[in-house]
Ligand SMILES: O=C(O)CCC(=O)C(=O)O
């Protein structure tokens with residue numbers, strides 16, 4: 273009796289402590305939101321914000337790291353300067369959960385004071401803006417690496433005359449001048465021709481700089497490729513990762529003539545603007561070289577920290593400390609070592625050596641990049657225009673999608689991401705089904721039908737992580753124009769799923785004939801259409817960002833960017849990236865019950881929708897790059913590749 277009573281007393285006491293802890297933790301997370309705009313997540317994620325665990329509280333990185341490691345493998349620890357908090361990302365949600373459960377309230381002795389750490393899960397590290405104040409791991413900026421005399425000597429040694437130096441590949445790119453030594457970097461395939469070195473190699477005038485780099489251990493082999501870029505004010509270089517398969521790990525870049533600000537961006541959205549002073553040496557290694565993109569925004573002024581002396585490093589977002597700096601002509605010497613074997617870096621998601629076909633790593637552009645511009649024009653705008661006619665052609669559910677929806681238990685929460693006119697939302701009335709679509713007019717059609725739908729981009733669905741028992745993405749992901757964006761779309765679906773939840777994904781297949789069966793799409797070809805289909809090999813002026821080379825993007829006129837061809841409806845696909853015509857029939861006209869393209873007349877306005885049609889295996893490969901899922905099944909269904917994935921954690 274006694275012992276059980278004691279036990280109870282203990283239990284009650286513990287829960288009191290727990291309540292106190294919870295109160296304090298909630299208060300801390302409330303303060304973070306109010307003062308720093310940091311949103312905490314209610315369900316476990318891989319990352320946590322550590323309230324009171326910041327440099328601003330006198331907590332050192334070593335001290336915090338030591339505590340955090342008790343719960344698992346720390347993937348990254350961000351400690352913004354002067355802030356009272358830090359962000360930790362663990363290798364898995366499980367480790368983050370362990371940290372949350374065991375380290376909350378942990379007290380640390382810092383500079384004679386005691387601080388208590390409180391942990392909350394977060395979706396994004398680095399605060400709302402995603403602007404970081406620490407350099408990307410592996411990045412160094414060495415100030416005054418060369419003297420003013422050496423700088424002048426190097427600038428003088430470059431011969432920019434058009435025929436001045438036949439030993440180099442020289443290009444007058446629209447947005448900057450470029451000259452290559454050792455090997456020419458080809459902007460059409462983002463690689464160097466390893467069997468065709470340029471005669472002369474790296475010029476002798478670089479010797480003393482390179483010797484210093486070796487002596488000071490910034491590199492351990494002498495570079496054999498040099499690219500000289502010259503930027504006038506207003507010029508820049510698009511964000512890119514130097515192709516892994518082209519160059520070894522360390523990349524050096526010497527800034528001459530003027531300072532600039534280089535922007536680094538992590539695939540998770542974090543970004544850091546780094547000041548590169550005149551005469552400084554940038555050293556990119558490891559994560560900063562392989563995973564983060566770097567680029568220079570074309571502009572005439574940079575935002576830099578105020579103060580008399582130019583110093584290197586991240587531009588913090590402290591508004592009290594920033595000023596404008598006028599750009600001047602900057603010349604950079606980028607030294608690299610050509611890679612002779614496949615890249616074996618620790619960042620497979622960004623590595624072209626790991627990708628089938630060896631396609632170069634793509635840009636991770638933000639919302640205003642080429643990819644989203646192409647999609648805005650050839651997907652979003654088109655669906656707004658054709659919504660009514662499109663909707664009238666979309667009524668019968670595909671049987672396998674219907675079966676998937678019917679297999680879900682009563683009460684299950686379903687999100688249809690890219691729901692169109694909502695034709696799948698009412699299939700199983702026992703579900704809590706909601707849909708979202710990028711098109712306002714399609715969402716309005718759903719609403720008119722009494723269905724739950726909201727406007728949202730498939731890359732950023734405003735739902736809490738882990739709330740869905742099931743998600744479907746039917747004929748949506750093929751509208752994303754880069755591999756990174758298609759991957760991000762799958763990641764976003766998976767984020768919505770709870771552990772054990774399943775997602776069904778359909779994308780249009782390159783293979784419209786499979787196991788000797790022609791798809792309905794091909795079979796429905798009418799003679800009328802054969803004549804009237806798309807304009808065949810017509811070339812649109814829009815280029816596909818997945819083809820445009822990552823190094824110089826759209827700003828380099830020399831590169832031969834393949835243009836997107838317009839597909840002829842009801843014929844086999846000639847390429848994976850194309851524009852598919854939609855013949856819009858008069859809104860006043862009675863909507864056709866047959867396929868969208870079957871009754872087009874010569875006067876119908878034609879719209880073009882962008883598609884990336886998937887090759888066999890490509891959808892599985894894409895899903896293979898997503899963490900914490902297993903592929904339950906994959907199949908070909910009427911000219912589509914389909915997978916069902918299950919979230920494991
Ligand atoms: O101008 C620079 O410092 C960087 C140039 C660069 O990133 C490149 O050529 O790949």
Ligand SMILES: [Fe+2]
Nearest residue numbers: 512513514566
């Ligand atoms: Fe680069």
Ligand SMILES: [Zn+2]
Nearest residue numbers: 516615617623
């Ligand atoms: Zn690599």
